[in-house]
Amino acid sequence: MKGREPVRLPPIRKEYLWGTEDWMLSDLHEQLKQPIPLLIKIITAREALSIQVHPPDDFAEKEEKKSGKTEMWYILECDPGACLYYGLKHKISPEEFLKRIRNKTIPEVCHKVPVKTGDVFYIPAGLLHAVGKGITLAEIQQNSDITYRVFDYDREDGRGEKRPLHIEKAAVVAGFLPPLQGHRPMGMPVEGEGHIRTLLVQCPYFKVCLYEIKKELKGICEDDFQSILILDGEGTLVWEGGMLPIQKRDSLFLPQGMGWYEIRGGVRLLLSERGY
Numbered sequence: 001m002k003g004r005e006p007v008r009l010p011p012i013r014k015e016y017l018w019g020t021e022d023w024m025l026s027d028l029h030e031q032l033k034q035p036i037p038l039l040i041k042i043i044t045a046r047e048a049l050s051i052q053v054h055p056p057d058d059f060a061e062k063e064e065k066k067s068g069k070t071e072m073w074y075i076l077e078c079d080p081g082a083c084l085y086y087g088l089k090h091k092i093s094p095e096e097f098l099k100r101i102r103n104k105t106i107p108e109v110c111h112k113v114p115v116k117t118g119d120v121f122y123i124p125a126g127l128l129h130a131v132g133k134g135i136t137l138a139e140i141q142q143n144s145d146i147t148y149r150v151f152d153y154d155r156e157d158g159r160g161e162k163r164p165l166h167i168e169k170a171a172v173v174a175g176f177l178p179p180l181q182g183h184r185p186m187g188m189p190v191e192g193e194g195h196i197r198t199l200l201v202q203c204p205y206f207k208v209c210l211y212e213i214k215k216e217l218k219g220i221c222e223d224d225f226q227s228i229l230i231l232d233g234e235g236t237l238v239w240e241g242g243m244l245p246i247q248k249r250d251s252l253f254l255p256q257g258m259g260w261y262e263i264r265g266g267v268r269l270l271l272s273e274r275g276y
Contacts, residue, residue, distance in 0.1 A: 004257055007032065009024060017049040023039070037142065043131060048130060068125045069146055074120055077136040083114050084121075085110040085132070086110075097110075109126060138229060213265065216262055220261070230247060231267075
């Protein structure tokens with residue numbers, strides 16, 4: 001059974017000017033011994049992140065020699081009154097976009113959205129966005145680190161330097177449009193045997209479902225890997241080769257070909273896999 005058993009991945013903490021990221025699934029996890037197309041993080045924003053945009057695959061491959069970046073957010077916790085930026089209020093021209101970046105008024109046309117626990121945001125490449133202060137969220141994304149910042153609140157780092165902006169590249173890849181998808185799951189809750197399943201996001205790069213397990217979840221991991229992030233509760237992961245106790249904030253990697261498994265107990269989790 002070696003190599004076909006689940007792996008519990010320890011979080012890899014990243015410290016930033018605005019807060020922290022815990023990398024829950026990444027190529028940095030030496031236990032995986034294989035390239036992973038997804039990057040899964042828990043982001044804790046003590047301060048607002050920059051307003052930014054990510055490029056699509058074609059631009060990123062040409063300009064950066066990397067893949068593009070489409071992502072999604074699931075809000076885990078937030079302070080009262082917390083908000084984030086999600087697309088634009090209305091369509092603007094490329095000329096207005098550049099002008100507002102240079103005169104630092106781009107937040108005025110960004111769509112500011114109050115958030116609550118359980119909100120879902122799909123962020124395709126080209127959509128302007130920013131996590132707001134006082135928000136903790138799970139981010140599932142293409143395994144890419146390309147970010148084009150357009151507004152960073154004139155903040156300075158510990159050396160008194162401002163972080164660079166990426167205005168010219170952002171102007172090429174930004175769509176200048178409001179978001180097409182609201183901040184709700186793409187699917188409706190579906191009652192299963194011992195659990196409720198809700199499709200949060202499905203796109204060419206990833207599929208993410210929320211499972212609220214009352215008793216048990218029976219699954220199979222055969223053709224590709226699966227990633228499980230425990231949001232709340234505790235229980236047991238059982239498979240042909242053994243069992244593993246699980247609890248809140250555990251990150252579990254299920255390798256291709258592992259076969260059947262069951263999750264027993266009262267837990268809420270995100271199950272992420274490759275999109276099709």
